[in-house]
Amino acid sequence: MVYFYPRGHELHVLPGHPETPERVEAIRAELDRTGLWTPFPQLEALEVPDKVLHRIHQSYLVEFLASSAGLGGRVDADTYLTGESWELAQQAAGGALSVAAAVWQRAAVRGFSLSRPPGHHATPGQAMGFCLLNNVALAAEYLLQNEGAKRVAIIDLDVHHGNGTQDIFYDRDEVLFISTHQWPLYPGTGRLSERGTAGAHGFTLNLPLPPLSGDLAYGTAMQEVILPALADFGPDMLLVSAGFDTHWRDPLANVLLSAGAYGGLVRDLAEFADSYCQGRIAMILEGGYDLEGGAASAAAAVAGLLGKEYDDYLGGSPWEESWDWQRVVDQAADR
């Protein structure tokens, strides 16, 4: 197990904004409390090679972000830049590369990059939704270009649709992109019917879950849709866009996943990786805006990666799960 921890990330901050430095610190504290932090090394970020960066992002986005260095600014109503954000965005992406490469090379059995700022909403040409560079997409591209991977699967568990990752790989068949997300919700994409363009049809798979979907919805989606799709694809490695805004306490969304169930989903993916990908699986942090729910979900997820137990002290949702998700999961299972 290896980590990337983003040194200096507290300089990417905007008072009152939900994407706070405390998110990462709460996760680190909970990992530490549960004995999952100190035994494992922290990797330095790799530099993102130009060839990788420019395959994923348009030059005008890179130039725009670089021009904010030392100055800061605003991308849109949701997405801010400080004078340090460009440097930190490159570090967050480089951390994802570093963790993915270590796991690929089997220098570590599992990895978790606490990348911040997050990445999955960043499209080829647009920073948005708190995201500047698409960390998970850059990691996947690095594995393909620099490590000899042929097929990489990205499983996006964040409660929001990973529109940026989808856009980036929509016409490419070396990457399978699977996203579970609340529907309707920001950014408004991620319908079941979005499956990839002609040559890559079927290499994008969306599970738009209605509000009040919870542990049963996610567990069923994993067994009936996600694991079978992964088995059909035959990836060399799994990358998880690990957003923890799925937690029932999260203020920005309304699905009801517990931390313990999140850990179970990651354990399922890790077991798949053990059986079919030589154990290669790494997580990259995305969203999650309730400090306790996010920290508990992250610790449960790391425990799931390692096949350990996590005592989910927050427990399950106090609200009853709706069954409206069944139709979506059935339709997706018929893909």
Ligand SMILES: [Zn+2]
């Ligand atoms: Zn999110």
